[in-house]
Amino acid sequence: MIDMLVNLYELPDSSELYQRLEEQGIILRRANAYERHIVADWVGAHFSPKWVSEVKVAFSRQPITCFIATREKEVLGFACIETTAKGFYGPTGVGEDARGTGIGKALLFRSMEALKDNGYVYGVIGGVGPREFYQKTIGAIEIPNSDPGIYRDILPD
Template sequence: MPDLLVKLYELPALAPLQERLLAAGIKLRHPLAFEKKAVVEWVNREFGAEWASECEVAFARQPISCFIAVQDGKIIGFACYDVTAKGFFGPTGVTAEARGQGVGRALLLAALHGLAEMGYAYAIIGGAGPVDFYRKAVGAIEIEGSEPGIYRDWLPTGERT
């Protein structure tokens, strides 16, 4: 899976998508520090220990470099940024039941706008799975020769609790 480059100075607006999600009872927000355990445990349960470890790093930042999508008091998605490496987007995930509603796109935009607010002009989406999604959503372009990128020597835990 290649790395992708995103121009943060040409991002689509987030507000219209947020308003649509709010109308459906879905709120995007930064988690609060005391929610760390709940968020990290949810990510571990839904997506595995590696992503949970990266999510944990987000809570060491101020502001916390993660967004969550919440519906009916439950997390349905998350997106971290500036955790895997400086200027990187991800990890990100949405529950199977919540897919197809624009939650993933909204989390992507929220995180990328977060990187732009930190002063970055570009973001990297490392080891991007759904390349076409990122191309359509934010105009991401493939970085030639980027596979396997920073993930070449990773130590997988293989754990899910």
């Protein structure tokens, strides 16, 4: 899977998207240290064991580099930055029942804004699955010769 590059000084305005989530009762925020086990367990139940490892790395950072979307104290989605490599976005995922609400897009924007706040001018989306989503949503472009990129020689689960 290829990597994609995002121009962080040309990010679209995300305020309307955040407002729409708020109107649905969805809270988008940075996770807290005492929630590590909850978020890691949720990711393990919905996604890959490898993603659990990356989530745990995000919780080892200061500030924590994992963002979550919640409603009524339930995790609906997550996104991490700087777990596999500096300036990298991912992993990220939204629970099946919450897809189509805009959470994935909002987590992407919040993560890219955090990378920009950290001083980066470009962000890397590693090992992209839905290329069209990232192209359309945030103007990401494919990085030539990036497959397999950093995700080579991966140990099996």
